[in-house]
Amino acid sequence: MSIHIESFYHKDTSTWSYVVHDEDGYDCAVVDPVLDFDLSSGVARYDSALKLIEYIKQNKLHLQWILETHAHADHLTAAQFIKQQLGGQIVIGAGIKDVQKHFAEHLNLDITTDGSQFDTLLSAGDRISLGNHEFIAHPTPGHTDDSMSYEIDGNVFIGDTFFHPDTGTARCDFPGGSAKKLFKSLNFLTSFPDDYNLWLCHDYPSEREPIAKTTVSEQKHNIHFKQSEGQVDAYAELREKRDSTLAVPKLIFPSIQVNIRAGQFPSDESNGRKYLKLPFSVTEG
Numbered sequence: 006m007s008i009h010i011e012s013f014y015h016k017d018t019s020t021w022s023y024v025v026h027d028e029d030g031y032d033c034a035v036v037d038p039v040l041d042f043d044l045s046s047g048v049a050r051y052d053s054a055l056k057l058i059e060y061i062k063q064n065k066l067h068l069q070w071i072l073e074t075h076a077h078a079d080h081l082t083a084a085q086f087i088k089q090q091l092g093g094q095i096v097i098g099a100g101i102k103d104v105q106k107h108f109a110e111h112l113n114l115d116i117t118t119d120g121s122q123f124d125t126l127l128s129a130g131d132r133i134s135l136g137n138h139e140f141i142a143h144p145t146p147g148h149t150d151d152s153m154s155y156e157i158d159g160n161v162f163i164g165d166t167f168f169h170p171d172t173g174t175a176r177c178d179f180p181g182g183s184a185k186k187l188f189k190s191l192n193f194l195t196s197f198p199d200d201y202n203l204w205l206c207h208d209y210p211s212e213r214e215p216i217a218k219t220t221v222s223e224q225k226h227n228i229h230f231k232q233s234e235g236q237v238d239a240y241a242e243l244r245e246k247r248d249s250t251l252a253v254p255k256l257i258f259p260s261i262q263v264n265i266r267a268g269q270f271p272s273d274e275s276n277g278r279k280y281l282k283l284p285f286s287v288t289e290g
Protein backbone atom coordinates (compact mmCIF):
# COMPACT_ATOMS: atom_id res chain seq x y z
CA MET A 6 0.00 0.00 0.00
CA SER A 7 1.41 3.31 -0.95
CA ILE A 8 1.30 6.72 0.57
CA HIS A 9 -0.87 9.49 -0.87
CA ILE A 10 0.28 13.08 -0.51
CA GLU A 11 -2.19 15.92 -1.05
CA SER A 12 -0.58 19.33 -1.41
CA PHE A 13 -2.12 22.73 -0.60
CA TYR A 14 -0.53 26.01 -1.71
CA HIS A 15 -0.90 29.14 0.44
CA LYS A 16 -0.49 31.94 -2.07
CA ASP A 17 0.00 34.82 0.39
CA THR A 18 3.11 33.23 1.92
CA SER A 19 4.09 30.90 -0.96
CA THR A 20 3.92 27.97 1.48
CA TRP A 21 3.13 24.33 0.77
CA SER A 22 1.13 22.37 3.34
CA TYR A 23 0.46 18.66 3.02
CA VAL A 24 -1.89 15.91 4.13
CA VAL A 25 -0.15 12.52 4.08
CA HIS A 26 -2.07 9.27 4.30
CA ASP A 27 -2.06 5.62 3.44
CA GLU A 28 -4.08 5.17 0.23
CA ASP A 29 -6.05 2.31 1.74
CA GLY A 30 -5.76 3.37 5.33
CA TYR A 31 -7.16 5.57 7.95
CA ASP A 32 -4.38 7.50 9.66
CA CYS A 33 -3.05 10.77 8.32
CA ALA A 34 -0.55 13.51 9.09
CA VAL A 35 -0.55 17.20 8.27
CA VAL A 36 2.72 18.95 7.42
CA ASP A 37 3.20 22.71 7.97
CA PRO A 38 -0.40 24.02 8.12
CA VAL A 39 -0.81 27.77 7.62
CA LEU A 40 -2.94 30.28 9.50
CA ASP A 41 -4.13 33.21 7.38
CA PHE A 42 -2.97 36.43 8.98
CA ASP A 43 -3.37 40.05 7.94
CA LEU A 44 -0.55 42.08 9.40
CA SER A 45 -2.21 45.47 9.00
CA SER A 46 -5.33 44.57 10.96
CA GLY A 47 -3.87 41.86 13.21
CA VAL A 48 -6.74 39.57 12.20
CA ALA A 49 -6.23 35.82 11.71
CA ARG A 50 -8.50 33.51 9.75
CA TYR A 51 -8.79 29.77 9.40
CA ASP A 52 -9.78 29.55 5.71
CA SER A 53 -6.63 27.74 4.60
CA ALA A 54 -6.62 25.40 7.61
CA LEU A 55 -10.27 24.57 6.93
CA LYS A 56 -9.33 23.31 3.44
CA LEU A 57 -7.02 20.74 5.05
CA ILE A 58 -9.67 19.84 7.62
CA GLU A 59 -12.30 19.43 4.89
CA TYR A 60 -9.98 17.11 2.92
CA ILE A 61 -9.36 15.00 6.03
CA LYS A 62 -13.07 14.78 6.82
CA GLN A 63 -14.08 14.01 3.23
CA ASN A 64 -11.62 11.15 3.09
CA LYS A 65 -12.71 9.91 6.54
CA LEU A 66 -9.14 10.09 7.85
CA HIS A 67 -7.92 10.10 11.43
CA LEU A 68 -5.37 12.81 12.16
CA GLN A 69 -2.43 11.45 14.11
CA TRP A 70 0.37 13.95 13.58
CA ILE A 71 0.80 17.63 12.82
CA LEU A 72 4.41 17.93 11.70
CA GLU A 73 6.28 21.22 11.71
CA THR A 74 9.49 21.25 9.70
CA HIS A 75 10.65 24.22 11.83
CA ALA A 76 9.42 27.34 13.63
CA HIS A 77 8.59 29.37 10.53
CA ALA A 78 9.38 33.06 10.29
CA ASP A 79 7.21 33.89 7.30
CA HIS A 80 3.80 32.52 8.30
CA LEU A 81 1.86 31.58 11.40
CA THR A 82 1.11 27.92 11.98
CA ALA A 83 -2.47 26.63 12.16
CA ALA A 84 -1.34 23.56 14.12
CA GLN A 85 -3.22 24.46 17.29
CA PHE A 86 -6.51 25.10 15.48
CA ILE A 87 -6.25 21.85 13.54
CA LYS A 88 -5.48 19.97 16.75
CA GLN A 89 -8.52 21.51 18.44
CA GLN A 90 -10.73 20.46 15.51
CA LEU A 91 -9.37 17.00 14.78
CA GLY A 92 -6.96 15.95 17.55
CA GLY A 93 -3.45 14.72 16.75
CA GLN A 94 -0.06 15.49 18.22
CA ILE A 95 2.03 18.51 17.25
CA VAL A 96 5.58 17.46 16.37
CA ILE A 97 8.77 19.46 15.82
CA GLY A 98 12.52 18.92 16.05
CA ALA A 99 14.12 19.05 19.51
CA GLY A 100 16.16 22.05 18.32
CA ILE A 101 13.03 24.15 18.94
CA LYS A 102 14.34 24.62 22.52
CA ASP A 103 17.27 26.68 21.21
CA VAL A 104 14.94 28.73 18.99
CA GLN A 105 12.64 29.35 21.97
CA LYS A 106 15.57 30.42 24.16
CA HIS A 107 16.81 32.89 21.58
CA PHE A 108 13.46 34.53 20.89
CA ALA A 109 12.25 34.45 24.50
CA GLU A 110 15.27 36.59 25.30
CA HIS A 111 15.14 38.74 22.18
CA LEU A 112 11.42 39.53 22.56
CA ASN A 113 11.34 39.30 26.37
CA LEU A 114 8.62 36.62 26.23
CA ASP A 115 7.35 34.90 29.34
CA ILE A 116 7.42 31.34 28.01
CA THR A 117 9.05 28.08 29.02
CA THR A 118 11.87 27.09 26.70
CA ASP A 119 11.85 23.33 27.10
CA GLY A 120 9.68 22.61 24.04
CA SER A 121 6.79 21.50 26.26
CA GLN A 122 4.25 23.49 24.21
CA PHE A 123 4.68 20.74 21.59
CA ASP A 124 3.41 17.20 22.08
CA THR A 125 6.41 15.39 20.61
CA LEU A 126 10.00 16.51 20.06
CA LEU A 127 12.01 14.41 17.63
CA SER A 128 15.75 13.88 17.32
CA ALA A 129 17.89 12.28 14.60
CA GLY A 130 16.60 8.86 13.56
CA ASP A 131 13.44 8.96 15.69
CA ARG A 132 10.47 7.20 14.07
CA ILE A 133 6.74 7.78 14.39
CA SER A 134 4.22 5.47 12.77
CA LEU A 135 1.45 6.28 10.33
CA GLY A 136 -0.65 3.15 9.90
CA ASN A 137 1.73 0.54 8.47
CA HIS A 138 4.21 3.21 7.47
CA GLU A 139 6.52 5.41 9.46
CA PHE A 140 8.12 8.82 9.37
CA ILE A 141 11.85 9.00 10.10
CA ALA A 142 13.17 12.29 11.48
CA HIS A 143 16.33 13.73 9.90
CA PRO A 144 17.72 17.00 11.28
CA THR A 145 18.54 19.34 8.39
CA PRO A 146 19.74 22.52 10.14
CA GLY A 147 21.13 25.61 8.46
CA HIS A 148 18.04 27.72 7.83
CA THR A 149 17.21 27.33 11.54
CA ASP A 150 18.51 25.17 14.39
CA ASP A 151 15.28 23.21 14.71
CA SER A 152 14.91 22.32 11.02
CA MET A 153 13.78 18.73 10.62
CA SER A 154 13.04 16.74 7.47
CA TYR A 155 10.57 13.88 7.63
CA GLU A 156 11.08 10.80 5.44
CA ILE A 157 8.29 8.37 4.61
CA ASP A 158 8.32 5.71 1.88
CA GLY A 159 10.55 7.41 -0.66
CA ASN A 160 9.24 10.88 0.15
CA VAL A 161 10.98 13.53 2.25
CA PHE A 162 9.36 16.74 3.51
CA ILE A 163 12.42 18.92 3.47
CA GLY A 164 11.25 22.18 5.07
CA ASP A 165 13.40 25.19 4.19
CA THR A 166 16.49 23.59 2.67
CA PHE A 167 16.17 23.29 -1.08
CA PHE A 168 13.61 25.41 -2.88
CA HIS A 169 12.71 24.50 -6.45
CA PRO A 170 15.91 23.80 -8.44
CA ASP A 171 15.36 26.97 -10.50
CA THR A 172 14.95 29.10 -7.35
CA GLY A 173 17.80 27.99 -5.10
CA THR A 174 17.98 27.31 -1.39
CA ALA A 175 16.72 28.74 1.91
CA ARG A 176 18.22 31.76 3.64
CA CYS A 177 20.54 31.20 6.58
CA ASP A 178 20.63 34.58 8.28
CA PHE A 179 18.10 33.94 11.04
CA PRO A 180 19.37 33.35 14.61
CA GLY A 181 21.03 29.94 14.71
CA GLY A 182 21.23 29.87 10.92
CA SER A 183 24.41 28.76 9.18
CA ALA A 184 25.19 28.47 5.47
CA LYS A 185 27.81 25.82 6.20
CA LYS A 186 25.31 23.76 8.16
CA LEU A 187 22.75 24.13 5.37
CA PHE A 188 25.31 22.98 2.81
CA LYS A 189 25.80 19.81 4.87
CA SER A 190 22.02 19.33 5.04
CA LEU A 191 21.70 19.79 1.26
CA ASN A 192 24.36 17.15 0.73
CA PHE A 193 22.56 14.86 3.13
CA LEU A 194 19.29 15.27 1.20
CA THR A 195 20.98 14.49 -2.13
CA SER A 196 22.36 11.29 -0.60
CA PHE A 197 18.90 9.75 -0.82
CA PRO A 198 18.20 7.69 -3.98
CA ASP A 199 17.76 9.76 -7.16
CA ASP A 200 14.06 8.95 -7.48
CA TYR A 201 13.12 9.99 -3.94
CA ASN A 202 10.62 12.86 -3.87
CA LEU A 203 11.69 15.98 -1.99
CA TRP A 204 8.57 17.97 -1.06
CA LEU A 205 9.09 21.71 -0.77
CA CYS A 206 8.02 23.98 2.09
CA HIS A 207 7.85 26.99 -0.24
CA ASP A 208 7.86 27.79 -3.90
CA TYR A 209 8.39 31.30 -5.24
CA PRO A 210 7.71 31.02 -8.97
CA SER A 211 7.92 34.10 -11.15
CA GLU A 212 6.67 32.75 -14.47
CA ARG A 213 5.28 29.30 -13.79
CA GLU A 214 2.75 27.58 -11.57
CA PRO A 215 3.93 26.70 -8.03
CA ILE A 216 5.51 23.26 -7.76
CA ALA A 217 5.45 21.13 -4.60
CA LYS A 218 7.38 18.01 -5.58
CA THR A 219 10.97 17.75 -6.71
CA THR A 220 13.29 14.75 -6.82
CA VAL A 221 16.78 14.13 -5.53
CA SER A 222 17.93 13.88 -9.13
CA GLU A 223 16.44 17.30 -9.95
CA GLN A 224 17.89 18.90 -6.82
CA LYS A 225 21.39 17.80 -7.79
CA HIS A 226 20.97 20.51 -10.44
CA ASN A 227 19.66 23.13 -8.00
CA ILE A 228 20.97 26.49 -9.11
CA HIS A 229 22.68 27.35 -5.81
CA PHE A 230 23.96 23.86 -5.27
CA LYS A 231 25.46 23.77 -8.74
CA GLN A 232 26.98 27.23 -8.58
CA SER A 233 28.95 26.24 -5.49
CA GLU A 234 30.42 23.20 -7.33
CA GLY A 235 30.38 21.05 -4.21
CA GLN A 236 32.54 23.46 -2.22
CA VAL A 237 31.25 24.44 1.19
CA ASP A 238 33.13 27.75 1.25
CA ALA A 239 31.84 28.70 -2.19
CA TYR A 240 28.30 27.86 -1.12
CA ALA A 241 28.61 29.84 2.14
CA GLU A 242 29.94 32.86 0.25
CA LEU A 243 27.11 32.70 -2.29
CA ARG A 244 24.49 32.17 0.41
CA GLU A 245 25.73 34.91 2.73
CA LYS A 246 26.06 37.40 -0.12
CA ARG A 247 22.49 36.72 -1.18
CA ASP A 248 21.18 36.81 2.42
CA SER A 249 22.68 40.27 2.91
CA THR A 250 20.30 41.55 0.21
CA LEU A 251 17.11 39.97 1.62
CA ALA A 252 14.56 41.96 3.59
CA VAL A 253 13.38 40.81 7.02
CA PRO A 254 10.23 38.71 6.44
CA LYS A 255 7.22 40.93 7.10
CA LEU A 256 5.54 38.37 9.37
CA ILE A 257 8.65 37.36 11.33
CA PHE A 258 7.64 38.76 14.73
CA PRO A 259 3.99 37.62 14.74
CA SER A 260 5.05 34.26 13.28
CA ILE A 261 7.79 33.57 15.78
CA GLN A 262 5.67 34.52 18.80
CA VAL A 263 2.93 32.10 17.76
CA ASN A 264 5.05 29.36 16.21
CA ILE A 265 7.47 28.82 19.11
CA ARG A 266 4.35 28.31 21.25
CA ALA A 267 3.20 25.50 18.90
CA GLY A 268 0.54 27.79 17.47
CA GLN A 269 -0.93 29.00 20.78
CA PHE A 270 -1.77 32.67 20.91
CA PRO A 271 -0.61 35.03 23.68
CA SER A 272 -2.87 35.25 26.76
CA ASP A 273 -5.57 37.91 26.92
CA GLU A 274 -4.50 41.19 28.46
CA SER A 275 -6.57 43.00 31.11
CA ASN A 276 -8.94 44.40 28.48
CA GLY A 277 -9.67 40.90 27.17
CA ARG A 278 -7.67 41.38 23.96
CA LYS A 279 -4.53 39.71 22.66
CA TYR A 280 -1.42 41.51 21.45
CA LEU A 281 1.75 40.53 19.67
CA LYS A 282 5.01 42.35 20.31
CA LEU A 283 7.14 44.28 17.88
CA PRO A 284 10.72 45.15 18.90
CA PHE A 285 11.46 48.81 18.44
CA SER A 286 14.71 50.72 18.19
CA VAL A 287 16.06 53.85 16.57
CA THR A 288 19.21 54.05 14.50
CA GLU A 289 21.09 57.27 13.91
CA GLY A 290 22.22 58.46 10.51
Ligand SMILES: [Fe+2]
Binds near residue numbers: 075076077078079165
Ligand atom coordinates in the same frame (compact mmCIF):
# COMPACT_ATOMS: atom_id res chain seq x y z
FE1 LIG B 1 11.37 29.01 7.18
